[in-house]
Amino acid sequence: MTDHTREPARAPEDLAALFNRRANAGDVEGLVALYEPDAVLAAGRVVATGHAEIRTFYADLLARKSDFPAPETPPPLRNGGLAMTFARLPNGAFSVEVAREQPDGTWLWAIDQLKLAPPKG
Template identity: 75%
Template sequence: MSNPEREPAREPQDLAGLFNARANAGDVEGLVALYETDAVLAAGAVVARGHAEIRTFYTDLLSRRSDFPAAEVLEPVRNGNLAMTFARLPNGTISAEVAREQPEGGWRWVIDQLKIKPLKAG
């Protein structure tokens, strides 16, 4: 899928919804566009740095998986042009990301930690 006129995330919490829509559409380039050029994505043992490696990661992921259930978007923590974004996945894990407001407008992820196991009480 190709769409050069993709809407950017207007607020940091919009990134999770855009991720879900683009992943379910099989839009690898749309997923890559959610990240700054030199962003870092960590997913388990995989660490992807920059658009080329992030593209490779999502190309592989989308070739093996086609359904991405909607996540519960949690309130971001903001400090100026930076924000920590969070989403609770249906299996209870939490994703955490650092997003930055872009000079041309919109928000993109700078650091993405895909899954963090929830802490157990007690």
């Protein structure tokens, strides 16, 4: 899949569904394409800044995990060209993201904070 054939997010609420579809397809570049070039992704102790570090994070994640269940996604909170998006996974993990409308009308994440599920037991 190339950048030219990937569907863009036309609204902030599209980002989670695109993420889920691309993650389950093993599409690292498609995941990276959901972020602004200087975006920040925080997951546990990992903080990835920019496309190169986000790419490394997702390449490692997809090498270890191949099944991403559809998350629960409440409606985003919007203020003009900014939106806060949310996703809750069945395992209890959740994420909060800041999305920004791009000049072409599409949406990309600028900040992504993943809170991992608490350990069982």
